[in-house]
Amino acid sequence: MNYWLIKSEASCYSIDNLKRDKKTAWTGVRNYQARNFMRDDMRVGDLVLFYHSLGTPELPNGIYGVAKVASKPHADETQFDKKDMHCEPKAKDGVPIWACVDMAFVKKFKHPINLGEIKRSRELSGMEITRTGSRLSVTPVSEKHFKYITEVLAN
């Protein structure tokens, strides 16, 4: 069992959207390292922290809940769609460059865990999200950090 954190702008795809959809293909990731995590290291059933970036006063940056990996990796179909902003001209002849997995809704926390709180927590020091300039939208999370967030901070 591995643990992960995925970022999404709330205005783009929020945890409430995932709750409504129950399951969605996690498309649009256009970073090789993030893709490799999804394609090579994620397993069905892995648990995933759902982080909202580019927050507002109403929806501050932070972790809002938990999702889980619900499929093996597959091609990100948006790369073949010329009308999609994530269309990839290098994906010629239907040969995919970008991959994704499906994410399923697990739960939304009663209250979000703000980035500031995460950064201040000594137990969470070393988490990728606390590093300044960390832009990776898919990152591994240690079991210790995952459990501290879901079992201590979220309660």
Place this chain on the structure above:
DNA sequence: GCCAACGTTGGC
């Protein structure tokens, strides 16, 4: 293969 220019992310 180097590296400058450029584009994007995302916190503040």
Place this chain on the structure above:
DNA sequence: GCCAACGTTGGC
């Protein structure tokens, strides 16, 4: 809106 961080592109 600003800007630091950093990934990608492309000329050489």
